[in-house]
Amino acid sequence: xxxxxxxxxxxxxxxxxxxxxxxxxxxxxxxxxxxxxxxxxxxxxxxxxxxxxxxxxxxxxxxxxxxxxxxxxxxxxxxxxxxxxxxxxxxxxxxxxxxxxxxxxxxxxxxxxxxxxxxxxxxxxxxxxxxxxxxxxxxxxxxxxxxxxxxxxxxxxxxxxxxxxxxxxxxxxxxxxxxx
Amino acid sequence: xxxxxxxxxxxxxxxxxxxxxxxxxxxxxxxxxxxxxxxxxxxxxxxxxxxxxxxxxxxxxxxxxxxxxxxxxxxxxxxxxxxxxxxxxxxxxxxxxxxxxxxxxxxxxxxxxxxxxxxxxxxxxxxxxxxxxxxxxxxxxxxxxxxxxxxxxxxxxxxxxxxxxxxxxxxxxxxxxxxxxxxxxxxxxxxxxxxxxxxxxxxxxxxxxxxxxxxxxxxxxxxxxxxxxxxxxxxxxxxxxxxxxxxxxxxxxxxxxxxxxxxxxxxxxxxxxxxxxxxxxxxxxxxxxxxxxxxxxxxxxxxxxxxxxxxxxxxxxxxxxxxxxxxxxxxxxxxxxxxxxxxxxxxxxxxxxxxxxxxxxxxxxxxxxxxxxxxxxxxxxxxxxxxxxxxxxxxxxxxxxxxxxxxxxxxxxxxxxxxxxxxxxxxxxxxxxxxx
Numbered sequence: 001x002x003x004x005x006x007x008x009x010x011x012x013x014x015x016x017x018x019x020x021x022x023x024x025x026x027x028x029x030x031x032x033x034x035x036x037x038x039x040x041x042x043x044x045x046x047x048x049x050x051x052x053x054x055x056x057x058x059x060x061x062x063x064x065x066x067x068x069x070x071x072x073x074x075x076x077x078x079x080x081x082x083x084x085x086x087x088x089x090x091x092x093x094x095x096x097x098x099x100x101x102x103x104x105x106x107x108x109x110x111x112x113x114x115x116x117x118x119x120x121x122x123x124x125x126x127x128x129x130x131x132x133x134x135x136x137x138x139x140x141x142x143x144x145x146x147x148x149x150x151x152x153x154x155x156x157x158x159x160x161x162x163x164x165x166x167x168x169x170x171x172x173x174x175x176x177x178x179x180x
Numbered sequence: 181x182x183x184x185x186x187x188x189x190x191x192x193x194x195x196x197x198x199x200x201x202x203x204x205x206x207x208x209x210x211x212x213x214x215x216x217x218x219x220x221x222x223x224x225x226x227x228x229x230x231x232x233x234x235x236x237x238x239x240x241x242x243x244x245x246x247x248x249x250x251x252x253x254x255x256x257x258x259x260x261x262x263x264x265x266x267x268x269x270x271x272x273x274x275x276x277x278x279x280x281x282x283x284x285x286x287x288x289x290x291x292x293x294x295x296x297x298x299x300x301x302x303x304x305x306x307x308x309x310x311x312x313x314x315x316x317x318x319x320x321x322x323x324x325x326x327x328x329x330x331x332x333x334x335x336x337x338x339x340x341x342x343x344x345x346x347x348x349x350x351x352x353x354x355x356x357x358x359x360x361x362x363x364x365x366x367x368x369x370x371x372x373x374x375x376x377x378x379x380x381x382x383x384x385x386x387x388x389x390x391x392x393x394x395x396x397x398x399x400x401x402x403x404x405x406x407x408x409x410x411x412x413x414x415x416x417x418x419x420x421x422x423x424x425x426x427x428x429x430x431x432x433x434x435x436x437x438x439x440x441x442x443x444x445x446x447x448x449x450x451x452x453x454x455x456x457x458x459x460x461x462x463x464x465x466x467x468x469x470x471x472x473x474x475x476x477x478x479x480x481x482x483x484x485x486x487x488x489x490x491x492x493x494x495x496x497x498x499x500x501x502x503x504x505x506x507x508x509x510x511x512x513x514x515x516x517x518x519x520x521x522x523x524x525x526x527x528x529x530x531x532x533x534x535x536x537x538x539x540x541x542x543x544x545x546x547x548x549x550x551x552x553x554x555x556x557x558x559x560x561x562x563x564x565x566x567x568x569x570x571x572x573x574x575x576x577x578x579x580x581x582x583x584x585x586x587x588x589x590x591x592x593x594x595x596x597x598x599x600x601x602x603x604x605x606x607x608x609x610x611x612x613x614x615x616x
Contacts (some may be wrong), residue, residue, distance in 0.1 A: 116536065117520065120433040120521065121476060121497050124474040127451065128452075128474070128565075140428065158361065
């Protein structure tokens with residue numbers, strides 16, 4: 001209703017107070033307008049101090065510390081293969097160094113396969129991969145008694161999906177820190 | 181077990197040799213045989229702990245019709261298409277009214293309760309020759325009524341096909357829930373038709389590949405308890421279980437010999453998998469294969485003289501057959517792609533296996549000499565075959581592209597590929613023996 005009563009004013013963008021429908025409410029031209037008073041100070045709201053800084057650092061000997069130090073706890077494999085490629089070598093080399101720096105923990109190497117192949121074959125293939133990673137760590141100086149292996153075959157994929165990208169991520173060996 | 185059959189009262193009456201009715205299940209039939217399965221009458225509607233005898237009369241007929249219909253060989257005719265039977269007409273039915281319903285055979289019987297015991301009679305009539313082909317009586321506790329119904333269906337199936345039945349049996353399998361990346365897998369058992377379902381493990385640790393002994397209530401399975409995958413022996417009746425052998429590494433893929441006395445399985449050591457045979461009574465393992473290969477999925481021939489297995493010794497995963505002492509291994513699969521999970525038929529004539537081409541798996545059969553390979557299924561991922569006790573039907577796992585997994589069965593001709601209903605996703609079925 002107000003829109004209908006003052007279409008021009010509304011179009012001009014002027015502020016019209018509801019209910020004061022008289023000519024006097026039309027604002028004078030800007031040039032003759034005295035400088036507006038400074039805006040009244042807003043009630044000052046209570047301030048909240050910024051959150052305290054939280055320092056975050058992986059605890060020594062934790063999984064996160066291993067990942068931080070080695071770049072990853074996971075290496076990947078080619079289809080139906082269990083040999084350690086160049087990228088995996090550098091990750092495992094750093095993992096071995098970290099394990100030697102953290103003699104208070106042991107590690108379990110989990111081997112996994114993609115979904116192609118029988119349950120039985122993939123359990124064996126996963127164990128081959130875990131064993132290959134373990135052997136590499138031992139060759140780098142980690143005491144063999146600190147390392148165990150377990151295969152989950154195709155039963156614990158890292159990601160869902162039946163495509164090359166998913167399969168590539170699922171063919172892996174994961175070094176899992178365990179308390180000694 | 182409360183449900184156990186207490187006694188067999190009557191002996192199967194030998195029927196004349198040349199009955200006309202016959203279902204040939206070896207070639208794959210075009211049309212299922214129409215069979216009438218009327219409600220089983222009761223002399224007096226009496227209450228039992230499993231319901232009234234009138235209710236049971238309906239349910240028994242339902243179980244029999246479901247068992248027979250599920251084979252794809254028979255089709256139950258609508259019960260309204262012919263007159264109800266009475267106590268008097270069960271043993272002397274009027275054949276003509278049933279014949280006009282289109283049925284070729286009549287399965288009939290009655291339910292009687294007396295002194296806390298159910299008596300369920302079971303008759304089969306040839307509607308053309310008007311001969312009585314089956315005449316048997318089962319005595320069960322009321323809770324065991326389903327078993328009497330399955331036994332009646334087994335007799336009918338057996339009389340009409342010439343094969344032993346498989347309805348009074350159970351299936352053990354892995355019930356699955358949760359996302360693929362963190363799947364909960366637990367053992368579950370049910371009757372062959374899905375009834376009496378129960379979970380056997382909590383799911384706290386993963387279990388895989390349960391396999392029934394062909395002779396009793398022992399099951400072997402792979403337990404991941406404590407992140408130590410080990411082959412277990414588990415008696416589902418007593419709950420007793422033990423680890424197979426004393427190995428410091430993974431043992432898996434166990435399967436019983438036909439007499440239930442031995443288990444063949446794989447031992448993983450140093451990245452290699454070898455096949456062992458294990459004498460259950462003496463707890464003695466014997467190593468059968470060696471070499472830098474993955475030798476796994478062993479399965480005894482029914483006579484115990486040979487073992488089928490899968491191996492990558494030739495460069496890719498293929499099927500082999502060797503003598504039971506590990507000698508004379510020869511490759512039997514040569515087709516497209518790879519092959520695994522061989523399971524020897526209880527009849528000895530075929531080996532069921534998983535044929536893999538890339539990510540696509542299908543269930544197939546092959547003769548032990550490597551000839552006559554036939555694909556039985558065609559879907560995304562069909563694997564882990566298991567034989568019915570009579571060697572005519574195969575249970576398997578089907579995984580859809582969506583990742584959903586369930587149980588299915590298919591007959592040897594590749595027909596009647598049907599879903600076996602389970603409460604949640606399911607895999608790795610193993611068909612147990614006919615109950616005693």
